[in-house]
Amino acid sequence: MLIDTTTPMHVLNECLAADGSVKPVYRNLMNSVESLGVEELQRRWSVAKEQAALDAFTFMLDPREFRTVPTDWMPRLIPEQDWEVISRGVAQRLKAINRFLLELYCGEQEEVVPPDVMYSCQYYNPELQDFRPARDVFVHVYGIDLVHMGEGRYVILEDNLRIPSGISYQMKSTEIGMDVLPEMTAGYDIVPYDIRAAYHEMFASLCDTPDPVCVLLTDSKYGSAFFEHRYLSELLGIPLVEGSDLYVGDNGRVWGRAMDGDFEVDLVYRRVEDLELFVPGLTEAYLDHKVVLVNAMGTGACDDKLVFLWVPDMIERYLGENAILEQAVSYDLRLPANREYVLQNLDSLVLKTRQGYGGLGVFILPDLDKGYRSRLAQQLIEQPQVFIAQETLDFSRHLVFDELNGEFEERYIDLRVFAVQNGNGEVTVFPGGLTRVSEANSRVTNNSSGGSCKPSWVVR
Amino acid sequence: MVEPRSISVSPDRWLTDSRVYNLIWLGRWLERADNIARVVNTFARMAVENGTDMLTLQQSLVNAAAIRGIQIDDEQQSLAMLLKNHGASSIYHSLHTARSNATHVGTIELIRAISETVMTLERDGAMPSSPLDALLLTNEILERMENVYKIIDDSWFHQEALSEEEVYRRFVQQ
Amino acid sequence: MQTELGGPLTRELVPVHYAYVARYAYSDIVVQNDNFLRLSPFDDRYQTPADGCCDVATFPAGRRITYPDRLGNVVNRVRVTFPHQELIIVATGLVLLNERGPAVDDAPLPTLNYGLEAQEFLTASHLVDPESVRIIAQEAAGNATTLLETVGSVVGWVHENIRYERGNTSVNTTAADVLSSMTGVCQDMTHLGMGMLRAQGIPARYVSGLLTHQPGETHAWLEFLHPTQGWLPADPTRGLTELNGTDYLKFAVGRDYSEVPPVTGSFVSKGEGWLNFTTAAVFFDRQTVSVDDALALLDGS
Structure with a gap:
């Protein structure tokens, strides 16, 4: 077998169901x-x-x-x-x-x-x-x-x-x-x-x-x-x-x-x-x-x-x-309550710079190491207007x-x-x-x- | 169903400045690649015919390159330099740049044909270790370049290469 | 917002005309120049911009949009797309200044309690990190037990200990840099004062504007948040906590300089550098002030 379907793979796999069977x-x-x-x-x-x-x-x-x-x-x-x-x-x-x-x-x-x-x-x-x-x-x-x-x-x-x-x-x-x-x-x-x-x-x-x-x-x-x-x-x-x-x-x-x-x-x-x-x-x-x-x-x-x-x-x-399609839940960091929330939940969020494109300026915080995350937190406190935050999907x-x-x-x-x-x-x-x-x-x-x-x- | 409205479909209708520019340089780089390939090919053939070794071939290539204004400092690298490693005056670099020009002005067939020539130099173990290897490699390059010229003649400009007999000539009658 | 409440004021208003001009000279043709101007008088209890009298202009002209930013500053965004090698930015207008500042009630430090809105003026901003000046803030505050005592001590400490000196600092100098060089200009002293106040738990923000009796160049001072009276000014450069309202013409407020430069933006050019020259004038005795008056300030520069 080319593809191992006996061990359950990731739940959200396009090709395979949770039990490993092919969709x-x-x-x-x-x-x-x-x-x-x-x-x-x-x-x-x-x-x-x-x-x-x-x-x-x-x-x-x-x-x-x-x-x-x-x-x-x-x-x-x-x-x-x-x-x-x-x-x-x-x-x-x-x-x-x-x-x-x-x-x-x-x-x-x-x-x-x-x-x-x-x-x-x-x-x-x-x-x-x-x-x-x-x-x-x-x-x-x-x-x-x-x-x-x-x-x-x-x-x-x-x-x-x-x-x-x-x-x-x-x-x-x-x-x-x-x-x-x-x-x-x-x-x-x-x-x-x-x-x-x-x-x-x-x-x-x-x-x-x-x-x-x-x-x-x-x-x-x-x-x-x-x-x-x-x-x-x-x-x-x-x-x-x-x-x-x-x-x-x-x-x-x-x-x-x-x-x-x-x-x-x-x-x-x-x-x-x-x-x-x-x-x-x-x-x-x-x-x-x-x-x-x-x-x-x-x-x-x-x-x-x-x-x-x-x-x-x-x-x-x-x-x-x-809206027919949902969009990723996002936070406007101009609002103090949002900044507070984002700083407290940094390890589960994505930070994006407002004007970044091509994948540049996207920071998926759960995937980053601690040092990087705290540097971003500092930047977020200093210049929140540069970023938006999104729930990690x-x-x-x-x-x-x-x-x-x-x-x-x-x-x-x-x-x-x-x-x-x-x-x-x-x-x-x-x-x-x-x-x-x-x-x-x-x-x-x-x-x-x-x-x-x-x-x-x-x-x- | 309404007939869709049309636009003027004529990508090659105008010889825009950037097309002309790329055409000129395409020709120049192809010629340079061809020229160096012929030099190496000729010297490699002589070396094979005379039974001389690799070192002698490398030495003679340094001189041949110098006549063309290409300076090579390390004698033992002359073949590799002319084939692939010289920044501007290697077959590889010339073809690579020609392909870049072709992506602007050429058809997909032309791009493919140049790519095929480039790939002969990208294969594992492409660098010749004997005069015979050098001869075979440059033979292959020249053969593939023939194909490039054939595409330019046949399918790109629709200029079927005419043989001398087919050319109209003016005759004087009495 | 609690922040613009304020206490009792005397309503003796002094009409003041102002003219500001900046000239940018570029090393090569600029094809696009997009700038955010914060050069319109702020509207608060110390000053009232006269209706329809305040304006900005650029030479060459560009397209403009005017909007308030989140802190209430009036922003004029001007985008010039005509090729140019020199850009002149002019701001002129009439503002009514209050003759005296308000009398202020003091508040004991332990009673200070600020809401969520004020948090951003207590935490680190790009150029002002309270952590970096915490020790000196405690030292300077000494035995102060009230809000006003603390502000007085901090402002006094900056005024006495930081030497006014040009050329050592830039627009990127942080409060911590000022503390290590112990020199700077008004902007630097304001940043340091703000950092020290923030470290002591007092929200502080940056003010950019003009000193009416010493125009010529822009000035910077700070505002601290009073729990019942809103934002109150203090000037570390001059060592003052009670400001005479007619001395100060306020353009914009921000978390520090980086948020509210009078002119900030970007341009597109093949060249690299630019030189700029800025000057301003204030008139107590004029009926009007025009763009020409502002341009005249460039003569002899």
Whole structure:
């Protein structure tokens, strides 16, 4: 037996029930794994890895080092009934956040979020006051991080609204996985993960012109996410441009520089943060409605980990609904009672810096040693406004194949789901998403923090 | 069902500045890799034909490199330097950089073909221990690079390489 | 909040115009400059900002949002996205100052009992850790048995023992650093005084503002929490516990300097450094004060 099912494993394992039996949805997959056997799995793993290297499927933290995305090729399976809830919950949240951003920048400020929280946020953009983005869409591409608590109960850890990344990792790891391990698909009806049409519809519905010219703005081939930029440019069929390829012309519009004559650009799918550094004048052209930006400027205000606390209120206020998906219980440390509680319960909480991202600035206190914990406690007393606290969640783990030792081990996983909203206010939530796997003995699941990823399929 | 609206789908319609830039450097780095590979290949073949030893091959490579402006201090490292270890003027580094350029402008086939060439130098025990090893390795590199050029010719720019007989020529008639 | 209650006051108000100007010169073009300004008069029983008369401006101009922070300071956030190599920040306005401070009842130390709200002014903040100055606080407090005696002893000790000296300290100097160098400027003396009060169980906070008879640069003093009368001022730099209300123009309060610098923010540039120059003026005899008056302060600098 490849997987030891006789000793009970972790209660929250995606593949195995508490008694060690394989969960129904994983039965076919486990059978395939068993019948391949360790040596064959190891061989396939190295073929897949070589395929990733050949295709430059990389996440390069250092541009001098060619580093392929660490991937566990065994897919994570999400039953369709679970997906149905996730999908509705993500769409609901996206709509509420979009409404809030509209209100924040160009409505009567209804103060869902206290002003000292909202306006002290690094990503709040004062220059966007009174600006309405094309078709009133702020949130075009949305990435939401969920963890599974078992029994189809998914809890939101954070929202990603600036330039959510990772959608190509889901697609590329699935592509290579299906190619190298076709056995894994046996017995499953996999809901296709097809983003091209929804992206095209989104781009087209945001522009006034027929057949708009759309470009993907990258920071350059030295950026860590360049694989994704190239992949999307190819998949969506839009030119990949660097900042120096674009400029703002005399007519106020954005132009692309080309050897065979410059061209006007209608929409920039930007994958960079500080637009002005890459294309001087782009902000002004945007504010003059001369160009559409995807994602819009100003969405980062809702990436703030403290603003996160008020999203359920946004759903209630703007949609008149209760939130479909729960979110991690969080503490606003501006309040003395919360600070008191957090200091007394440090060893069971997670501390996050308000403006951290990519797994940086996340401290899971139960997993840290005493010295580190007391240094953080001191920092918390000194500068509570830098942090928020969350209850530590004991979320699900997944079997991950260790190709060196030929064994399966359990690792924590999360799920980043991607959704887009087009100019008609229609939301498409792509079925599945990127499952990120933590490193051993850690609950931080993030590519920037060294974790690996896993293809995720919604199965019927 | 409403027909989805469309956008202009033409990733290669414009030769943007960054594409041109990456194309130029792609060509330069491929040429450098090719050039060094040919030098090593030629010297390795001579060494095999003349039956000379590794040390002699290494010495002659120091001189061959010097002519190309590549300085190598440690004589016994010259082969390893030219194959892999020299910061700018090794086959490995040149291909590595060419691949980086290709990720910007190339097709997936081109990236793969360059990656395959890079991998010949990444294999365990890739470093040759005899002139014959060096000859075989550089033969393989040059063969794989041929494949890179073939992709550039055939599938990327759709420029089928024409043989001399197929080229149109102007003839003078009387 | 209990903290702004206060006792009886004389209502003789003195109108005072102020002008503050700061100039930042950068080594290269700045494309984005995002700053939080705490340069608007605080509204409390010692001073009342005149309605609609207080404002801030920047050159080049930026987009602005005004909001109160959690301690009630008025914050103007200004984000400049026009490329520039020099940024000028101006604050002008009219504030009505109370001529005299309130008469204060004393309270015996053992009776002091503060609620949860006050805890953050008793514990360590970024620059002021009471633990680091506890021993000297006990020494300085000596036999003091009441709140006001303790404040008097601590403020007196700082005034007598810390030498006023520029250039030895920076915005990152902690209360403990001041104690080891025994020198500093008003900000440092205030931090040390605050730390010593906190160590003695008296909540203390930092005040940034102007000294009306000695404008030119910003001043710092402290406030301690009185159990029935709220926050009361004291000035360790000048060794005073009874402040004349018209001497002080208060901009903002915080747990220490790091929370409430007059200007704090970030900018984006290829260059590295910047130089800044700040000055301020206060007028008792003017009918108005304009942005031009503030800019004129830069002449000859």
